[in-house]
Amino acid sequence: MTSDPRRTGALLTIDLAAIAANYRYLAERVAPAECAAVVKADAYGLGADIVAAVLAAAGARTFFVAHLQEGLALRRRLPQARIGIFNGFAADCGEDYVAAALLPVLNHPGEIADWVTLCRQHQKVLPAFLHLDTGMNRLGLTPSELIDLAADPAPFKSIDVQAILSHLACADEGSNPMTAAQAATFRNALARLPRRPASLANSAGIFRGRAYHLDMVRPGIALYGGNPTPEAANPMRHTVRLSSHVIQLRHVDSPQTVGYGATHRFRGKAKIATIPVGYADGYLRALSNRGKVWIAGGPARIVGRVSMDLITVDVSHLADDAAAPGTPVDLIGPQLPVDEVARDAGTVGYEILTGLGPRYARRYVGGDGDPC
Amino acid sequence: MTSDPRRTGALLTIDLAAIAANYRYLAERVAPAECAAVVKADAYGLGADIVAAVLAAAGARTFFVAHLQEGLALRRRLPQARIGIFNGFAADCGEDYVAAALLPVLNHPGEIADWVTLCRQHQKVLPAFLHLDTGMNRLGLTPSELIDLAADPAPFKSIDVQAILSHLACADEGSNPMTAAQAATFRNALARLPRRPASLANSAGIFRGRAYHLDMVRPGIALYGGNPTPEAANPMRHTVRLSSHVIQLRHVDSPQTVGYGATHRFRGKAKIATIPVGYADGYLRALSNRGKVWIAGGPARIVGRVSMDLITVDVSHLADDAAAPGTPVDLIGPQLPVDEVARDAGTVGYEILTGLGPRYARRYVGGDGDPC
Incomplete structure (x- = not known):
């Protein structure tokens, strides 16, 4: 590990x-x-x-x-x-x-x-x-x-x-x-x-x-940390954070498309950040053109298909240096609970959790002794 | 392993x-x-x-x-x-x-x-x-x-x-x-x-x-083994077989339902076989009420939701002893290629393969020497 x-x-x-x-x-x-x-x-x-x-x-x-x-x-x-x-x-x-x-x-x-x-x-x-x-x-x-x-x-x-x-x-x-x-x-x-x-x-x-x-x-x-009372606020503490980072920032313009199957077509100038997580990591392909990540203090939506090892998100609203390679991104975290990721994917938090991929680096915190 | x-x-x-x-x-x-x-x-x-x-x-x-x-x-x-x-x-x-x-x-x-x-x-x-x-x-x-x-x-x-x-x-x-x-x-x-x-x-x-x-x-x-020519017959050899078995056979009758959320309601007498594979094994929850398995020489469709560790399939067409506990079932195999499972799940064969779960027993055959 x-x-x-x-x-x-x-x-x-x-x-x-x-x-x-x-x-x-x-x-x-x-x-x-x-x-x-x-x-x-x-x-x-x-x-x-x-x-x-x-x-x-x-x-x-x-x-x-x-x-x-x-x-x-x-x-x-x-x-x-x-x-x-x-x-x-x-x-x-x-x-x-x-x-x-x-x-x-x-x-x-x-x-x-x-x-x-x-x-x-x-x-x-x-x-x-x-x-x-x-x-x-x-x-x-x-x-x-x-x-x-x-x-x-x-x-x-x-x-x-x-x-x-x-x-x-x-x-x-x-x-x-x-x-x-x-x-x-x-x-x-x-x-x-x-x-x-x-x-x-x-x-x-x-x-x-x-x-x-x-x-x-x-x-x-x-x-x-899943909400056992979906009709009310979650009484449980979140337990999972999934963090990645931008590996490439792209400037694109109409009529270009992004990703496999060219499922998203840009209407004008846009900026795309590429993040090295994909469905082989359990980040469901159902999140294509539907999911979102948290970057630079706010959400950014996934554009194009989730591919095996990569996702692409629309960061047109951010300055270039706010989404440059190396910028941290949360895919699950305080602002993006597991249940919300699941809702975007049309499934339940259980499937998001059990799918968490073997390729991720894992860090356990809050146990006895130091983080391991 | x-x-x-x-x-x-x-x-x-x-x-x-x-x-x-x-x-x-x-x-x-x-x-x-x-x-x-x-x-x-x-x-x-x-x-x-x-x-x-x-x-x-x-x-x-x-x-x-x-x-x-x-x-x-x-x-x-x-x-x-x-x-x-x-x-x-x-x-x-x-x-x-x-x-x-x-x-x-x-x-x-x-x-x-x-x-x-x-x-x-x-x-x-x-x-x-x-x-x-x-x-x-x-x-x-x-x-x-x-x-x-x-x-x-x-x-x-x-x-x-x-x-x-x-x-x-x-x-x-x-x-x-x-x-x-x-x-x-x-x-x-x-x-x-x-x-x-x-x-x-x-x-x-x-x-x-x-x-x-x-x-x-x-x-x-x-x-x-995925088909690189989706508009024509697959020129590649299948490489994967996923086999399980029935662990329980149930007789049910209207107006009963099956599984989480009671998403399938029976209209009359039916037989349900329960199989110990679920979305925690990468058998996507999107296959709920849509997927199928191969049992006793033919297909049987999934009824109800895929749950974390189990699926339920309609075997009303089979005699009891053809679907008794222990009966072999293929979830992926010669008659159910990866690409067909993917189609039922609304995704691509890549996601089915990369999701194959860590809980399965694995057997490699056809290599140098004996199966290991």
């Missing part, structure tokens, strides 16, 4: 103090419910190795990832944590789970049966999470599978079901009645099963009120 | 023999012009360390990357190759270039002046490439900067200009007159400067005919 952005085009600065503060804010808000931490997809692109250790130091005891491989890596970093694997498990990987003390989220009767078999083989009541679907139709027991389990809850004797989970589909849409309906469905389902700790809320769910907190919440995006 | 897709959700298979064959096909097509190889962005997502070595073995002698950092890494792998850095250089990194024998692509007069200074400091005529812009308005000397250089070509004495480059904006649009206009502009510019080898064609440019080959061509996407 290099920390010299002159060699890499851009510098990604990740504020570990902000991540820790976000965790503590959520944990205090939901107490006495437990606040788990979702660190799948390399902690939403920010580096699970480092971020998970910071979250553990801030008090997180339970972590969730998507894949077994992510859980195995996290276990090496956090020997004591409770680690759940959202995407369940394949029976032929059972020994991996046992050896690393990982908890699958059991998503369907086949997985429950396989985990029971593993428990018998090990003559242990092995821990796991159980997932009930309440409307995502993606993973988790269906209503009819729930009825079957309620009729014969024998697996609760073979398996140490540490919590029962469900997942909200629309919690970030304040007015959507589906969220309350999912919560009601979940409560009814819980009432039919042996009593276990329950968990429903993602980041947005936390802000729907105490009724959604139950025994454990599972924030992800809010830890990393 | 793991090679067990049960732990990672999916397996990315990269065919090194196909990449080598693509290189040889292009090299023969353009001979006696030189065929360089563009391996920026980690060889378009396929792994520059391994891919560049394969291309060198197939005969490539000149390589291009975007950033200095990529060049430094490539130099460790290829001690003998000529390596050009498209994004130029910052004067304070000059020693890095000299120590690793890297050639900047000099994009503007400031970079030329800085490289001349470096040559003087080292008392050597250091090698570099020179970039003339012919319509991208992104990097490269402008027409007026060219006039200045033609009037005073002294830098050609201080610098070993090994080739003069330009870059086509619309070569993949067969009917676009801009391509011929750029070529004419480039020829006129070359005539004003000291004679040096010239290079204009990217992958698509190669297929515009011999007049575009000049002394060197610089294919990227065609090496990796």
Whole structure:
């Protein structure tokens, strides 16, 4: 990992103090419910190795990832944590789970049966999470599978079901009645099963009120600074800054065009600054002719297509020396939050974060000790 | 790097023999012009360390990357190759270039002046490439900067200009007159400067005919199997297969919905297969309700939103046991080329390739020796 952005085009600065503060804010808000931490997809692109250790130091005891491989890596970093694997498990990987003390989220009767078999083989009541679907139709027991389990809850004797989970589909849409309906469905389902700790809320769910907190919440995006309340101001601290610099300043004039496909045609004299970041860095091509950067104290819009390693921005409003080669540019930062970049790209902040590219120089600040 | 897709959700298979064959096909097509190889962005997502070595073995002698950092890494792998850095250089990194024998692509007069200074400091005529812009308005000397250089070509004495480059904006649009206009502009510019080898064609440019080959061509996407002739059948071999498997099969019925935001509502009975790949893997969220996968010998369309780690596909047309958990699924493959996935996502194959995620298990086949 290099920390010299002159060699890499851009510098990604990740504020570990902000991540820790976000965790503590959520944990205090939901107490006495437990606040788990979702660190799948390399902690939403920010580096699970480092971020998970910071979250553990801030008090997180339970972590969730998507894949077994992510859980195995996290276990090496956090020997004591409770680690759940959202995407369940394949029976032929059972020994991996046992050896690393990982908890699958059991998503369907086949997985429950396989985990029971593993428990018998090990003559242990092995821990796991159980997932009930309440409307995502993606993973988790269906209503009819729930009825079957309620009729014969024998697996609760073979398996140490540490919590029962469900997942909200629309919690970030304040007015959507589906969220309350999912919560009601979940409560009814819980009432039919042996009593276990329950968990429903993602980041947005936390802000729907105490009724959604139950025994454990599972924030992800809010830890990393995404707004869990899109209809109101963001209560979370920003965690990410993506900085680059101008590598060339061009004067152009009508009828010239810029970039691949010549999608932008100038109507008169203009100045174009070229910046060494592109879609190979996860800076989505959907930002072509739509995104913006922050330069010399204000926004400048992207003109032409985002290319693999470069973007071009219109700096006609700036003096030449305010946009000369070497001038700093923010692509994500205090004035350009992740959520706004996502809006320009027609997507969500999650995709911007998880796409943050491997070529960026990375600097972590605000952790214990000096920036590294 | 793991090679067990049960732990990672999916397996990315990269065919090194196909990449080598693509290189040889292009090299023969353009001979006696030189065929360089563009391996920026980690060889378009396929792994520059391994891919560049394969291309060198197939005969490539000149390589291009975007950033200095990529060049430094490539130099460790290829001690003998000529390596050009498209994004130029910052004067304070000059020693890095000299120590690793890297050639900047000099994009503007400031970079030329800085490289001349470096040559003087080292008392050597250091090698570099020179970039003339012919319509991208992104990097490269402008027409007026060219006039200045033609009037005073002294830098050609201080610098070993090994080739003069330009870059086509619309070569993949067969009917676009801009391509011929750029070529004419480039020829006129070359005539004003000291004679040096010239290079204009990217992958698509190669297929515009011999007049575009000049002394060197610089294919990227065609090496990796993207179609350089979008208006005709793809002459290149596919190089990538992305395979996953079903982790859950769901029966749903109207009026249920699927996924985040409940964007897909079922009109009747349906079957949904859930697959453990999502936008955190570079499987773009733009494929929500638009993409497709290949399962049980045919296509199945994505329903609902692509989420971070999962997609859901409609398999109502299949028998239950044809889509049971464990059933193999191709997301990219012989029947679903990269370019088709890109079309569904509203983007280009380049973005699909460079986005291929770090979580996939990777297997290289067709290289020297056994698959690794």
